[in-house]
Amino acid sequence: MAKKPLTKSGSFPVIGQMRIRRLLAQSLRAGRAAHAYLLVGPGGVGKTAVALEFARLLLCSGDGDQPCEQCDDCRISRTLQHPDLRIVFPLPAVKKSSSSDDDDNAADALSEEIAATITRLTRDPYAATEIEKKSAVGSTALQLIKIGEIRSILHSAMLKPYQAARKVFVICHADTMNDSAQNAFLKVLEEPPEAGYFLLTTEREQMLRPTVRSRCQRIPLFPLPAEDLAKALAESGVEDAAANLSAQLSGGSVTRARELAKGDVRALQACVIDFLKASATCDPFKLPAAADALLGGESFPQHVAFDLLKLFFRDLSVRRSASAQASGLTFGESEAIVDGVLSAFPDVDSDAAARAVDECAGHLARGYTETFALYTLAIRLRECLGPRASTKHSSTRSTHASHA
Numbered sequence: 107m108a109k110k111p112l113t114k115s116g117s118f119p120v121i122g123q124m125r126i127r128r129l130l131a132q133s134l135r136a137g138r139a140a141h142a143y144l145l146v147g148p149g150g151v152g153k154t155a156v157a158l159e160f161a162r163l164l165l166c167s168g169d170g171d172q173p174c175e176q177c178d179d180c181r182i183s184r185t186l187q188h189p190d191l192r193i194v195f196p197l198p199a200v201k202k203s204s205s206s207d208d209d210d211n212a213a214d215a216l217s218e219e220i221a222a223t224i225t226r227l228t229r230d231p232y233a234a235t236e237i238e239k240k241s242a243v244g245s246t247a248l249q250l251i252k253i254g255e256i257r258s259i260l261h262s263a264m265l266k267p268y269q270a271a272r273k274v275f276v277i278c279h280a281d282t283m284n285d286s287a288q289n290a291f292l293k294v295l296e297e298p299p300e301a302g303y304f305l306l307t308t309e310r311e312q313m314l315r316p317t318v319r320s321r322c323q324r325i326p327l328f329p330l331p332a333e334d335l336a337k338a339l340a341e342s343g344v345e346d347a348a349a350n351l352s353a354q355l356s357g358g359s360v361t362r363a364r365e366l367a368k369g370d371v372r373a374l375q376a377c378v379i380d381f382l383k384a385s386a387t388c389d390p391f392k393l394p395a396a397a398d399a400l401l402g403g404e405s406f407p408q409h410v411a412f413d414l415l416k417l418f419f420r421d422l423s424v425r426r427s428a429s430a431q432a433s434g435l436t437f438g439e440s441e442a443i444v445d446g447v448l449s450a451f452p453d454v455d456s457d458a459a460a461r462a463v464d465e466c467a468g469h470l471a472r473g474y475t476e477t478f479a480l481y482t483l484a485i486r487l488r489e490c491l492g493p494r495a496s497t498k499h500s501s502t503r504s505t506h507a508s509h510a
């Protein structure tokens with residue numbers, strides 16, 4: 107996917123979020139840009155993409171609302187290698203045998219991975235900004251922005267810009283700063299250097315200290331409209347029907363939409379519904395096959411199936427609260443199934459079901475077998491559905507029959 111270069115510089119474009127992008131550009135041009143912004147929003151909506159675009163605008167010597175792409179600064183910042191731009195993301199701890207301060211060496215030891223991540227970002231501002239590194243015991247090491255990295259930023263921020271009028275620091279997943287890193291960072295936020303600008307992104311703003319948050323201008327980014335996503339996917343070479351369905355199922359996330367577009371989303375959607383049916387009936391003959399099918403496909407990472415399960419329960423809530431309006435449903439075409447579940451199980455607890463799905467993902471991450479994790483999930487989901495409405499039996503049957 108994304109074979110065609112879509113912008114002049116050949117990278118995947120920033121999608122939507124126009125109101126926020128204009129607001130940032132206008133405050134800069136009006137001389138009112140804040141020294142620190144906190145871009146907040148769920149995964150895949152473009153926090154890093156918007157931050158990088160604004161970072162390039164802060165460095166650009168032009169005066170437009172977009173990086174001019176003509177000036178020296180734009181030419182250099184296109185590769186994200188501008189001397190006045192620094193991009194920071196969480197790193198796994200790296201052990202060095204004889205060092206007393208192991209973790210501060212992470213940036214040195216991982217320099218190749220960091221360079222590769224930045225290269226990926228130049229082609230695709232939605233690329234992952236966490237470096238995966240398996241620890242010795244096999245689990246993924248904890249990703250943190252450590253105090254060493256923040257000290258280095260503080261030092262660099264105090265120096266004059268090399269080339270541009272400003273110095274820009276993009277701090278991805280800022281919530282992964284540990285306590286001492288946040289403490290150190292607070293100092294620069296309290297008295298930011300005149301030319302220093304800090305763009306922080308986070309999916310979990312509650313993990314940031316209130317003192318850090320209160321010194322940043324908060325910029326909320328919301329899930330993208332399905333139309334914007336479908337258009338971007340289609341323009342990057344995804345076939346129209348797949349682009350539309352992936353966009354609808356993505357919950358407004360570019361990352362999820364692209365993952366979905368890579369595989370057969372319709373087939374996975376059917377697997378999710380089969381698993382729910384097997385869970386609802388606790389059918390010992392159907393459950394094993396439904397569980398296998400749910401996680402057995404090669405075309406999606408495991409979490410996509412879990413995301414879809416949670417989206418189904420979100421749809422139940424949306425449908426229940428929004429009278430006859432079905433437009434907000436991500437399972438759009440499966441409206442009849444959503445309605446069937448609601449009339450058969452009027453007391454369904456969608457929030458508890460979503461938590462059960464998260465717990466199941468947690469079980470798998472901790473190494474439980476898929477059989478154990480999914481059977482436990484099926485039992486939990488059956489509990490979350492609540493008692494079956496006896497008077498509504500016939501409508502449930504007809505729903506089941508029509509999708510058998």
Ligand SMILES: [Zn+2]
Pocket residue numbers: 165166167168173174175176177178179180181
């Ligand atoms: Zn420029």
